[in-house]
Amino acid sequence: MLRFLARRLILTIPTFIALMFVTFMLIRLVPGDPLETRSSERGISPERHAKLLHEMGLDQPVWKQFLDYANSIAHGDFGTSLISHEKVLTEFLTLFPATLELSLCAMLFAVLIGVPAGVLAAVKRGSFFDQGLMAAALTGYSMPIFWWGLQLILVSSVWLHLTPVSGRIDPIKFYFDTPTGFMLIDSLISGQPGAFANAVWYLILPTIVLGTVPLGVIARMTRSSMLEVLSEDYVRTARAKGLSPFRVIGLHALRNALIPVVTIIGLMTGALMAGAVLTETIFSWPGVGHWLIQSIGRRDYPALQGGIMLISLVVILVNLVVDMLYGLINPRIRHAG
Amino acid sequence: MPLLDIRALSVDFTTARGPFRAVDHVDFAIDPGDVLAVVGESGSGKSVAMLAVMGLLPWTATVTADRMTFDGRDLMAITPEARRKLIGKDIAMIFQEPVASLNPCFTVGFQIEESLATHMALDSQARRARAVELLTSVGIPEPERRLGQFPHQLSGGMCQRVMIAMAISCAPKLLIADEPTTALDVTIQAQILDLLVALQKQTGMALVLITHDMGVVAETARRVVVQYAGEQVERQVVDGLFASPRHPYTAALLAALPEHAKGARLASIPGVVPGQFDKADACRFAPRCARADDKCRTVKPPRQPANLGEALCHYPLSGGAA
Amino acid sequence: MPADVTAAGLEVQAEALAPPRPLAEFWRAFGENRGAVVGLWIVAAIVLVAIFAPLLAPHSPIEQFREAFKRPPAFMAGGDWNFPLGTDAVGRDMLSRLMYGARLSLFIGLAVMLVSMFIGVALGLAAAFSGGFVDVAILRIMDLIMAIPSLVLAILIVAVLGPSLTNTIIAITAVYLPRYVRLTRASAIGEMQKDYVTAAKVAGAGPWRIMLATVLPNCVAPLIVQGALGISDAILEAAGLGFLGLGAQPPAPEWGAMLSDSREFLQAAPWIVTLPGLAILVTVLAINVMGDGLRDALDPKLRRG
Numbered sequence: 001m002l003r004f005l006a007r008r009l010i011l012t013i014p015t016f017i018a019l020m021f022v023t024f025m026l027i028r029l030v031p032g033d034p035l036e037t038r039s040s041e042r043g044i045s046p047e048r049h050a051k052l053l054h055e056m057g058l059d060q061p062v063w064k065q066f067l068d069y070a071n072s073i074a075h076g077d078f079g080t081s082l083i084s085h086e087k088v089l090t091e092f093l094t095l096f097p098a099t100l101e102l103s104l105c106a107m108l109f110a111v112l113i114g115v116p117a118g119v120l121a122a123v124k125r126g127s128f129f130d131q132g133l134m135a136a137a138l139t140g141y142s143m144p145i146f147w148w149g150l151q152l153i154l155v156s157s158v159w160l161h162l163t164p165v166s167g168r169i170d171p172i173k174f175y176f177d178t179p180t181g182f183m184l185i186d187s188l189i190s191g192q193p194g195a196f197a198n199a200v201w202y203l204i205l206p207t208i209v210l211g212t213v214p215l216g217v218i219a220r221m222t223r224s225s226m227l228e229v230l231s232e233d234y235v236r237t238a239r240a241k242g243l244s245p246f247r248v249i250g251l252h253a254l255r256n257a258l259i260p261v262v263t264i265i266g267l268m269t270g271a272l273m274a275g276a277v278l279t280e281t282i283f284s285w286p287g288v289g290h291w292l293i294q295s296i297g298r299r300d301y302p303a304l305q306g307g308i309m310l311i312s313l314v315v316i317l318v319n320l321v322v323d324m325l326y327g328l329i330n331p332r333i334r335h336a337g
Numbered sequence: 338m339p340l341l342d343i344r345a346l347s348v349d350f351t352t353a354r355g356p357f358r359a360v361d362h363v364d365f366a367i368d369p370g371d372v373l374a375v376v377g378e379s380g381s382g383k384s385v386a387m388l389a390v391m392g393l394l395p396w397t398a399t400v401t402a403d404r405m406t407f408d409g410r411d412l413m414a415i416t417p418e419a420r421r422k423l424i425g426k427d428i429a430m431i432f433q434e435p436v437a438s439l440n441p442c443f444t445v446g447f448q449i450e451e452s453l454a455t456h457m458a459l460d461s462q463a464r465r466a467r468a469v470e471l472l473t474s475v476g477i478p479e480p481e482r483r484l485g486q487f488p489h490q491l492s493g494g495m496c497q498r499v500m501i502a503m504a505i506s507c508a509p510k511l512l513i514a515d516e517p518t519t520a521l522d523v524t525i526q527a528q529i530l531d532l533l534v535a536l537q538k539q540t541g542m543a544l545v546l547i548t549h550d551m552g553v554v555a556e557t558a559r560r561v562v563v564q565y566a567g568e569q570v571e572r573q574v575v576d577g578l579f580a581s582p583r584h585p586y587t588a589a590l591l592a593a594l595p596e597h598a599k600g601a602r603l604a605s606i607p608g609v610v611p612g613q614f615d616k617a618d619a620c621r622f623a624p625r626c627a628r629a630d631d632k633c634r635t636v637k638p639p640r641q642p643a644n645l646g647e648a649l650c651h652y653p654l655s656g657g658a659a
Numbered sequence: 660m661p662a663d664v665t666a667a668g669l670e671v672q673a674e675a676l677a678p679p680r681p682l683a684e685f686w687r688a689f690g691e692n693r694g695a696v697v698g699l700w701i702v703a704a705i706v707l708v709a710i711f712a713p714l715l716a717p718h719s720p721i722e723q724f725r726e727a728f729k730r731p732p733a734f735m736a737g738g739d740w741n742f743p744l745g746t747d748a749v750g751r752d753m754l755s756r757l758m759y760g761a762r763l764s765l766f767i768g769l770a771v772m773l774v775s776m777f778i779g780v781a782l783g784l785a786a787a788f789s790g791g792f793v794d795v796a797i798l799r800i801m802d803l804i805m806a807i808p809s810l811v812l813a814i815l816i817v818a819v820l821g822p823s824l825t826n827t828i829i830a831i832t833a834v835y836l837p838r839y840v841r842l843t844r845a846s847a848i849g850e851m852q853k854d855y856v857t858a859a860k861v862a863g864a865g866p867w868r869i870m871l872a873t874v875l876p877n878c879v880a881p882l883i884v885q886g887a888l889g890i891s892d893a894i895l896e897a898a899g900l901g902f903l904g905l906g907a908q909p910p911a912p913e914w915g916a917m918l919s920d921s922r923e924f925l926q927a928a929p930w931i932v933t934l935p936g937l938a939i940l941v942t943v944l945a946i947n948v949m950g951d952g953l954r955d956a957l958d959p960k961l962r963r964g
Contacts, residue, residue, distance in 0.1 A: 015802050015803050018799065018800065018803045019803055019806065019807070022803065022807075026819055030818070138951070139940070142891065143939070143944075144895055144898050144902070144918075144940070146898075146899065146918065146936075147932070147933075147940070148936075150925060154926070154933075158926050270805065270806065270807070270808040271809065272808075273808035274899075275810075277811065278902070282922075292814070293903055296814065296903075308807065308811055308814075311811055312807045312811070315807070315808060316806045
């Protein structure tokens with residue numbers, strides 16, 4: 001098992017190096033004066049230009065620049081934002097909990113509804129429920145989520161006044177420290193009455209919007225996996241033992257059917273981040289996705305570079321964790337490695 | 338009073354191309370302690386009949402019978418809950434692919450103890466002890482270690498022993514073995530069959546052995562039923578069947594055994610088993626029978642009396658190999 | 660054994676069992692799925708609209724009608740049939756923009772699918788056949804592409820190259836490359852282990868011939884399904900980029916961009932937001948449903964009966 005883990009870890013290193021290379025090349029490929037790309041100064045005099053060039057190490061050969069870049073990353077320096085003049089890593093870590101909170105809630109939403117729905121659809125194959133559910137799931141991941149978000153805002157917030165339009169919590173009614181960055185946790189520990197409920201209320205719409213596509217995918221995946229498993233010999237054996245249908249489906253079948261679903265959940269992390277970019281933009285949710293888009297508009301290339309690097313790093317790590325979990329729940333892998 | 342009494346059992350499947358009758362009016366009468374072999378090619382419906390008894394057929398199947406009782410209880414009218422109390426306990430079944438028939442996510446011990454937990458009132462320590470006992474009785478060495486292993490860590494023969502242990506765990510009155518050795522190596526086949534026969538003698542349970550291998554039948558059975566295309570074409574005691582088969586199909590099956598080969602080529606039965614649309618309302622074996630005439634091809638054959646092997650034939654064989 | 664009896668019996672049985680021709684069988688299986696057929700019709704309709712947009716559209720998609728800002732659709736109060744689906748914030752006719760937008764979206768989807776499939780299949784075959792370092796290198800690069808979230812990577816590429824239609828296609832192609840590479844590589848490796856490939860090698864077939872004539876045809880079915888679904892994904896991705904302002908630039912009537920222009924008018928003129936999104940939804944849904952039908956028809960395991 002440990003060997004399996006170590007092997008997977010080692011395999012991610014070349015990916016990581018390639019990632020560094022790609023983000024390194026990003027800034028170099030942007031058309032225009034390299035100095036203007038890297039600093040917020042404009043209209044620089046020639047002497048200052050040469051001085052800055054030297055200071056920033058831009059007169060060095062490319063491979064040396066790359067090594068310097070790799071070196072600073074190894075020390076946790078992902079650059080400095082041109083706009084806020086904060087370290088990119090600091091900005092990222094400040095904003096990341098918001099994205100993480102939203103993503104976790106969305107995934108939870110998708111799993112808690114998608115898995116039971118998929119199981120039910122498989123068990124009642126061919127029924128109206130099955131067909132309706134699959135049609136809904138298909139629609140769910142066929143729609144552009146930014147449009148879905150806007151429609152939901154229109155109906156729920158504007159017409160029905162059911163949910164707020166943007167933000168994480170009512171800024172007028174509540175103000176408290178946010179040590180963890182997770183509004184749900186911080187609102188609880190702040191002790192202010194109604195804060196937690198308020199935080200939940202603000203989370204509802206963004207969660208639904210971000211979670212819709214994973215919901216559709218998980219529901220369909222669970223259904224097809226379940227259908228395959230239900231026709232396996234060991235399910236027949238379970239029935240032949242006189243076990244109750246709940247046990248046959250909920251334990252014997254589901255345990256096996258969930259294995260590919262868990263893999264999918266892990267693989268969807270990347271898609272979730274992509275969705276978060278759009279969702280955060282719509283709801284003005286102060287997370288890293290929103291920040292990334294703003295960086296483009298503001299031509300904050302160091303932030304863009306560092307942000308892409310860090311987001312991808314998160315995805316790589318999550319995939320690694322999922323691989324490990326997969327090894328745990330699938331006994332065949334556990335004993336092979 | 339037979340343990341398992343079945344009269345005119347038929348099973349129809351709804352398929353995209355219309356209804357398919359897999360089992361056509363078959364009868365079974367199994368007494369306690371009986372050993373019955375059901376022989377036939379693939380597609381003869383031999384497994385389907387037994388799956389119908391267990392209630393393990395998919396929703397596309399329709400089961401009809403004049404009578405289907407087990408131990409006096411009517412299996413046609415039984416509620417699903419009552420049926421679940423019977424199967425796994427009084428009636429047990431083992432299947433063809435032992436490794437695939439065990440759940441890969443759970444240990445062997447878990448799966449055996451699950452049977453015990455469902456049907457017997459034992460605490461967990463007693464269940465564990467019984468599981469060890471069971472593994473020993475089916476001939477698995479180091480039973481305590483095996484309990485913690487997963488099916489993919491065991492060989493095919495071991496898995497089948499585990500399946501058998503699971504099946505006999507609650508002392509069934511009837512054990513149905515659906516081609517238990519077909520997927521195993523020849524040497525292991527003999528071991529598993531010996532195990533089944535020994536267990537049957539020890540416990541006195543009835544055993545139904547479904548197989549396509551006549552050699553297996555000779556070793557183990559007391560009575561034999563030969564099935565073809567969903568119908569039972571002959572029913573006899575084993576010695577009688579081998580000495581004087583009454584139905585041409587049985588004779589052909591026996592002639593096809595390697596031991597009975599005369600000359601350089603093995604005898605085989607030409608043609609194929611009839612498919613969904615080929616089932617005639619006459620003798621189904623006629624297209625492949627050397628002795629068939631027009632009557633065979635147009636009129637349904639009668640059921641001959643017991644002294645003629647209850648053969649489904651117009652011209653049953655007169656005795657001796659055909 | 661009277662030979663004629665059994666021979667005649669065999670002939671009859673052989674006729675009854677003759678398999679139907681593959682294309683006819685495929686259409687029959689596809690046709691069983693009513694949703695897929697409906698999807699096919701809708702896709703055909705959209706394609707026709709896209710092709711004949713200049714003839715069908717009532718107005719030019721970029722002409723601004725100064726006297727008709729934010730006119731509602733004809734079926735709502737205040738609308739008229741001159742602009743059947745209303746106008747946007749600068750007075751452009753929605754219906755015409757949607758029709759021309761279909762051209763853009765379908766073009767992007769098709770272009771992305773074709774280019775990424777071509778390159779992806781080539782890389783996948785190269786990886787499968789070369790093995791060793793080439794295989795590992797290609798796989799690692801694909802892993803990298805998959806590690807970066809799709810939209811983020813597309814943003815990266817567009818940030819470097821600049822926002823435009825062509826760059827959108829390039830960006831999304833890069834994002835979808837790994838699927839085709841992995842699919843082709845996995846299929847090819849699976850096929851290469853089969854006996855008929857060994858037989859071809861023994862018969863003296865060179866690597867190109869084996870690759871293209873022997874192995875590739877057998878990998879085609881999953882590729883077709885992936886290709887169909889890839890078009891819909893590409894359309895969604897392109898709309899996302901358009902929404903963020905990184906796709907085809909105004910005044911191009913790209914559906915995603917149309918949505919982003921109008922966020923501020925969500926309450927006052929919701930049709931400006933709703934209609935382009937609906938267009939995307941219907942197109943993508945139709946293609947997905949069709950793709951599902953394709954997959955079910957091509958995959959014998961899932962067929963019932």
